[in-house]
Amino acid sequence: MLQSLMRVIQTGVRYGKVWPCQPELNSVFLENKLILVTSWAQKVTPPFIVLNGALLLWWHGSTHLPLILAMSLLLLSIPLQGWYRLGVRAEKQLPPAMCQWYQQILQQLQLQGVAVTARNPQPGQALRYYDLGQLLQQAYRQLDKAFIRNSL
Known part of the structure; x- marks a missing residue:
C-alpha cells in the first residue's frame, strides 16, 4: 500500500514536470491550476509550518506539543495531496x-x-x-x- 502511494505521488511529480502550463489549456484542463497551487504550496508550506509551530509552542507551551505536531503533519501533507491528485490524473x-x-x-x-x-x-x-x-x-x-x- 505504501509503495503504491509513493508510486502515485512520484508519477504526479513527473506529470507536473511534463505537463505544459500554457494559458490556452486553462479552460480545458485542471492540471495548470493544480500544478501551480501544488508547487506554490511546496515552497510556502515548510516555512509556514515552522512559524506556526513556534508560535503555538510559545503561546501554549509544551503541554500542547502532540496537537502542534499533528497540525504540522497535516499542513505538511498539503503538497503531497496535490501530487497524489496529479498522479491519479496522469494514469487516468x-x-x-x-x-x-x-x-x-x-x-x-x-x-x-x-x-x-x-x-x-x-x-x-x-x-x-x-x-x-x-x-x-x-x-x-x-x-x-x-x-x-x-x-x-
Missing part, C-alpha cells in the same frame, strides 16, 4: 474525444517532420493523460501556438 485514461485530439496533434507533428517521442498506442491500448502531456509539451516546443489554439 483519456476520453474518446481527447484521443482524437491526441491523434490530430500526433499527425500534425509527423506532417511537420518532427521525430515524435510521445507514445503511439497499439490497437487495444488506452492513452493516458500522461501521454497527452508529453505530446502537448513536444507540440508546444515544435509547432506554432496557433495550431494548438485552433484545435481546442
